Amino acid sequence: MTAPAWLKTKAGIRIACCLTVWLICWGNAGQALANSHLIGYLYVEANEGDSSGGHAAIRFGKQTFHFQHDNYGKIRIRSIDSAAFEHSYALLGNRTIHESSIAVSEETYRLLQDAFSQFVIIQEAQLETHETLRRDVELFEYLLAQARNRSSDTAAAGLNLKGLGYFLPDGSASPPSPSPALIQLRQQVSAAYGENFIAERIEQSRAALREMNLRASEPPAAEITRDAYPRFAASASTHYENALLARYALEILHNAPALRPGTFWAPESDSFRIDAREQLVLADFALQLQNDLLRLVRSSRSDWGLPFIAGMARLAALEASLSSGRLVLLDTFPDSAQPDEHLAVAGSGYLPDMKNETEQAFLFRRDDFFKGGQIDESDYSALERVGNQLAELERALTSGSRPRRLPEIPLPYRTARRDYLSVPNLNEADLEKELAAARAAEKDYAGALSRLYSYDLFRRNCVTEIFTCINSTLERLASGGGKRDRTARDESLQRLGGYMDASRGFTFVPFVSAAAVDACYSVTARQEHPSHRAAKLAEMKKRESPLWVFLRESNTITSTIYRPAPGDSPFLFFTDDTILLRPLFGAFNLLAGVGKSLLGLAAMPLEGTKQLQLGVKGILFSLPELVFVNLRKGSMEYVAEKQ
Amino acid sequence: MDMKSDSRRIKPTTGDTPLIRSRRTLYLTGSAMLMFSLLGCAAGSSISESSNSISTSFESSSKSSTSSSEERKEAYRGDVRHYTEVYTRSGSDVAGFARGLSSIGEKYGTTNWEADHTTYIGIGEGLAKAGIPQNQVDAYMTHLAQGDPLKIAAIQEGLGRLR
Numbered sequence: 001m002t003a004p005a006w007l008k009t010k011a012g013i014r015i016a017c018c019l020t021v022w023l024i025c026w027g028n029a030g031q032a033l034a035n036s037h038l039i040g041y042l043y044v045e046a047n048e049g050d051s052s053g054g055h056a057a058i059r060f061g062k063q064t065f066h067f068q069h070d071n072y073g074k075i076r077i078r079s080i081d082s083a084a085f086e087h088s089y090a091l092l093g094n095r096t097i098h099e100s101s102i103a104v105s106e107e108t109y110r111l112l113q114d115a116f117s118q119f120v121i122i123q124e125a126q127l128e129t130h131e132t133l134r135r136d137v138e139l140f141e142y143l144l145a146q147a148r149n150r151s152s153d154t155a156a157a158g159l160n161l162k163g164l165g166y167f168l169p170d171g172s173a174s175p176p177s178p179s180p181a182l183i184q185l186r187q188q189v190s191a192a193y194g195e196n197f198i199a200e201r202i203e204q205s206r207a208a209l210r211e212m213n214l215r216a217s218e219p220p221a222a223e224i225t226r227d228a229y230p231r232f233a234a235s236a237s238t239h240y241e242n243a244l245l246a247r248y249a250l251e252i253l254h255n256a257p258a259l260r261p262g263t264f265w266a267p268e269s270d271s272f273r274i275d276a277r278e279q280l281v282l283a284d285f286a287l288q289l290q291n292d293l294l295r296l297v298r299s300s301r302s303d304w305g306l307p308f309i310a311g312m313a314r315l316a317a318l319e320a321s322l323s324s325g326r327l328v329l330l331d332t333f334p335d336s337a338q339p340d341e342h343l344a345v346a347g348s349g350y351l352p353d354m355k356n357e358t359e360q361a362f363l364f365r366r367d368d369f370f371k372g373g374q375i376d377e378s379d380y381s382a383l384e385r386v387g388n389q390l391a392e393l394e395r396a397l398t399s400g401s402r403p404r405r406l407p408e409i410p411l412p413y414r415t416a417r418r419d420y421l422s423v424p425n426l427n428e429a430d431l432e433k434e435l436a437a438a439r440a441a442e443k444d445y446a447g448a449l450s451r452l453y454s455y456d457l458f459r460r461n462c463v464t465e466i467f468t469c470i471n472s473t474l475e476r477l478a479s480g481g482g483k484r485d486r487t488a489r490d491e492s493l494q495r496l497g498g499y500m501d502a503s504r505g506f507t508f509v510p511f512v513s514a515a516a517v518d519a520c521y522s523v524t525a526r527q528e529h530p531s532h533r534a535a536k537l538a539e540m541k542k543r544e545s546p547l548w549v550f551l552r553e554s555n556t557i558t559s560t561i562y563r564p565a566p567g568d569s570p571f572l573f574f575t576d577d578t579i580l581l582r583p584l585f586g587a588f589n590l591l592a593g594v595g596k597s598l599l600g601l602a603a604m605p606l607e608g609t610k611q612l613q614l615g616v617k618g619i620l621f622s623l624p625e626l627v628f629v630n631l632r633k634g635s636m637e638y639v640a641e642k643q
Numbered sequence: 644m645d646m647k648s649d650s651r652r653i654k655p656t657t658g659d660t661p662l663i664r665s666r667r668t669l670y671l672t673g674s675a676m677l678m679f680s681l682l683g684c685a686a687g688s689s690i691s692e693s694s695n696s697i698s699t700s701f702e703s704s705s706k707s708s709t710s711s712s713e714e715r716k717e718a719y720r721g722d723v724r725h726y727t728e729v730y731t732r733s734g735s736d737v738a739g740f741a742r743g744l745s746s747i748g749e750k751y752g753t754t755n756w757e758a759d760h761t762t763y764i765g766i767g768e769g770l771a772k773a774g775i776p777q778n779q780v781d782a783y784m785t786h787l788a789q790g791d792p793l794k795i796a797a798i799q800e801g802l803g804r805l806r
């Protein structure tokens with residue numbers, strides 16, 4: 001077949017060339033539009049402390065996923081707000097984050113984001129299942145001790161139950177004087193469901209406890225996989241705790257006690273004052289909460305007791321707010337977090353800044369809550385959380401002690417120990433059998449979790465797990481797509497521009513993985529999120545002489561940027577921003593480490609090994625500096641969050 | 644024979660030349676650098692219980708404190724959707740579904756998830772994404788909504804969003 005005659009003319013050739021160029025551009029534009037979403041692969045530089053050799057993460061817009069080595073030897077996936085991740089690593093950790101943006105289609109973006117999100121849920125459920133099995137063992141040990149003590153007329157220690165701490169003291173003492181808000185709730189329940197409703201439900205719950213048939217669970221440990229939600233029936237401890245909490249919820253409703261002193265905050269500061277309009281909003285919310293509790297008391301949820309108790313405690317706190325004209329919030333710090341540790345002078349200098357920052361966050365949350373419109377429980381929880389933080393900082397400033405750390409899920413679950421609990425009628429022989437079964441089930445499940453998630457330096461770390469998650473998702477897609485011989489590699493090549501296997505070579509090392517991602521995937525942009533110190537140095541050099549900035553900020557004695565965190569080893573010079581002087585600075589740092597170690601040795605009889613450990617760490621992190629390698633950058637005790 | 648002369652003439656028997664010594668030094672240095680990097684990733688990636696910074700008390704607090712109500716609801720709905728999807732795929736029974744919702748709700752400050760409209764929209768979205776047969780969707784709807792028309796409407800709203 002020959003070309004048409006017009007194409008052989010000059011005009012024809014020009015038209016053909018333009019058409020070809022246009023088609024190429026259109027194709028690229030189409031591809032660019034198709035791959036308009038960006039997944040960020042993050043490499044976090046090394047520093048001493050956590051993830052001292054570097055870290056890796058994957059980012060989907062405002063959501064970042066990363067894997068951490070927990071205290072039980074497992075690698076755990078975490079989902080964290082992207083800004084919070086940067087604050088933690090780039091600012092507090094003082095590490096530069098390198099982000100490689102991988103261009104993908106919207107479909108691939110959603111697919112992978114969902115895969116990581118689902119893995120968070122699946123792994124959390126698997127770990128919670130193990131925790132439940134552990135509580136089963138504790139329960140059967142407790143019940144067995146109770147059964148044995150019954151025969152010897154001595155009392156066994158009670159159990160700590162969540163939520164009761166706001167109303168009941170430890171032990172078996174009676175609750176204090178009544179609360180008008182809870183009396184009103186009780187009256188509403190009686191009006192809605194009958195005068196005898198509460199008494200009958202209490203009796204039913206006591207009978208249920210006595211007749212409860214508790215059996216050790218046997219979850220199918222062999223079926224645990226990374227991509228399947230664990231199939232597991234409710235455990236003995238869950239049944240028992242839910243039944244106990246349901247009974248106590250009803251008894252608290254019946255007695256309608258006031259909040260115990262020391263279980264709530266009622267700060268005097270202006271930030272907690274509420275005006276007449278805000279009181280109306282709070283009153284509306286209290287009414288809404290009351291109606292929700294009215295429905296909850298008849299819920300078919302087996303675990304309705306705890307949210308009901310927490311709801312009653314909040315109702316009492318709202319009542320106190322309305323009567324006092326200032327926000328009264330339940331104290332959500334756990335009982336075990338006692339504020340008695342004195343804060344070092346260096347740390348106490350940051351408390352005013354932290355308090356001011358937290359106060360701004362609290363005022364923001366207040367405005368959001370009181371602006372009107374639909375308010376739900378999560379809105380109140382957010383206000384309660386940041387209010388707790390602010391009140392705790394005010395307390396720490398006044399007392400000069402270290403502020404306590406809020407639990408990861410700061411809900412009003414203050415515990416109280418209850419003695420002489422209702423126990424099922426099980427004989428010692430049955431309980432011993434169930435205890436043995438519970439121990440075996442817990443051990444089996446722990447073994448299965450270890451096989452899936454045990455940390456391994458080379459095969460299962462913060463880098464490998466990211467690519468395992470990506471590749472296994474694409475593998476499922478390939479095998480479910482109906483096309484024969486399609487593999488994860490094919491999907492990865494098509495969707496990401498390449499295939500990463502972190503089990504090969506040194507790709508499991510964070511900085512190597514970052515280079516591999518750049519070479520392998522469709523990376524369209526690279527961005528640096530500078531460390532706190534690097535960003536501050538850049539700002540200073542715009543305003544001042546770079547030489548003067550270098551001289552002042554190069555060492556830990558005159559630096560105005562460095563706010564050493566307690567875990568930092570001693571060193572004299574920063575070596576991350578200088579290469580030529582690194583071995584010289586490293587030598588001085590080594591001397592500082594040696595000096596600290598000798599002081600630590602001398603102080604060991606009085607202070608233990610803490611100073612010695614810091615000194616040895618200082619030596620270890622100085623050694624690479626002698627051969628031009630920088631790991632240590634110093635970390636920050638406190639840095640304000642970017643607004 | 645003069646022993647001194649002999650010792651000067653005698654070459655070292657270890658075979659260590661300067662080139663070999665410098666290569667060995669380079670190898671050891673490289674290994675040390677690699678070991679530090681590896682140890683770092685191993686020792687690290689760890690949850691910072693060891694970190695005693697004053698800021699760890701309030702780390703990531705203000706971000707969650709300043710996220711808007713809408714952002715929180717969207718994130719909660721997303722997690723309910725993911726949970727519903729993985730739960731229904733696992734083949735577990737409908738009766739056990741509610742247990743996992745409590746854990747999801749607590750992460751977002753919601754203990755009484757039944758009273759939160761967003762829960763049911765998320766469930767509907769998750770049921771749609773799971774692609775389970777209609778009779779199973781109906782079973783979930785019946786069990787969770789308990790005949791409440793508002794809850795049924797919310798689940799159907801969620802179903803409609805992703806179907």
